Amino acid sequence: MSVLVVGSTALDSIKTPKSENPRLLGGSASHAAVAASFFSPVKLVGVVGEDFPKRYVQLYRKHGIDLEGLQVTRGKTFHWAGEYEVNMNNRRTLATELGVFETFTPTLPGQHHDTPYVLLANIAPALQHHVLDQMRRPKFIVADTMDLWLNIALPDLLKLLRRVDAFVLNDSEARQLTKEDNVVVAARKIHRLGPKYVIVKKGEHGAILSSPSGLFVAPAYPLRKVVDPTGAGDSFVGGLVGYLASRKGSIDANLRRGMICGSVVASFCCEGFGLRKTTQVTRSMIDARVKELEGLVKF
């Protein structure tokens, strides 16, 4: 089945102590859509300006991503510039130029309304709501977010939580949202806000799923070298939803392996700047790493 992905479509300029990489393909929807495309057909909903490089459109196409929902608008593409420190755990934003994102309202093309899997990748909760308003009873809705929306759009986000099946956030966001240090207890509190499935991402330490059938502790793939972690969280959730949409059977039965698939795509994402490595990967490379992870946790 297919996945509708809405989120940001951006140009990222990423600086590390060793190199500068201007205007890479970036944004939550770009990472999530490419990640999901390894498993299922993907429809991208987003907006870019007239300056958006054609080669990036071709990159989406190479991954079979349906671009009918990608608006091209007069103005500049959303541009984010950031800098990482040596250990890659600390980054600071150098510039955020919203461009055409400032006035973006995602309007879905006709045949998008019936997409069974919806991934509301990181973007303003108001826009995530706007997409849901246009959907006809999707089978499964996953929302991702970031600390910014907890800070400036919490009421919108809390309303959204009552409309989604699964909510994905990182450990510091879970702490911020619930005022609770313990991840397991924080996840329980988030269930009470609406979502049946709560997934807390812990970066290099993996992720935890809290669901009606209990907890699942997902490892991260142990990388020897992280080149650029930008988009790893988006890749995780993209791979997860893409996998779910590709499988028959209940969500509960598929969610664990879905998280592992997401974790593996995220690991590839970290091995190159922007989407460089992710877009060179094949499904069999992903499957091999999933199998490897299976061996790494066996006892």
Add this chain to the structure above:
Amino acid sequence: MSVLVVGSTALDSIKTPKSENPRLLGGSASHAAVAASFFSPVKLVGVVGEDFPKRYVQLYRKHGIDLEGLQVTRGKTFHWAGEYEVNMNNRRTLATELGVFETFTPTLPGQHHDTPYVLLANIAPALQHHVLDQMRRPKFIVADTMDLWLNIALPDLLKLLRRVDAFVLNDSEARQLTKEDNVVVAARKIHRLGPKYVIVKKGEHGAILSSPSGLFVAPAYPLRKVVDPTGAGDSFVGGLVGYLASRKGSIDANLRRGMICGSVVASFCCEGFGLRKTTQVTRSMIDARVKELEGLVKF
């Protein structure tokens, strides 16, 4: 087979925002010996003063721990006092009174020299060396340490690494020792210093084993409430070595499950002050949690 455990035997006064607990049974050897005792016969080597409460001797005995190597010396038992902040990740030392530990030299009773498994729990590397000097070709030697010895006794510690089979340390110590942020790469560098097996503890995020047969990613048991993490690392390594000593077959074949057993005993340790919870646990409670962890990582 039996395990010889050498380390500190102490009285711990532990303060949290909610309570004060003076003169609990503590020390690396106490935690490690009790943890190991669930799996194998244990011989404790350490020193206490005349003030050491009889009930703590009885507690060791209740766990079948051989106390022939526990010296009782004129003076005061090593006393540590510390305080935890609300989230339990930050602690500060309020007092360290070495007492009889200041002049301690571990001398092994006759029949201790042939113990097949040796656990050098956290204690000055010079004392760890001194124990090894008295051993007759043990089957397997594991050493634990702490940041203090990296700071003040690094040459001794580096010499020790060439004499042990397995070395256990936490992630920040691994970074300190190798000047390397990536845990997997740090483990590789530590192999070059001597140990065939390197285990990096990551607290609530579990542990990683690097061995000739590859990596193993061990989860931590997801606790809803941490009462007192003091001794969790000692319990981990104690449970690990106790399990190894109880099993036939190669170390490689048993090390993964040994880490899980250690992880489970450590989880119980965190649920009470000092050794209170650990000493109330039974082997079947441990086995149940090991089975639960097996389910928590399955996908």
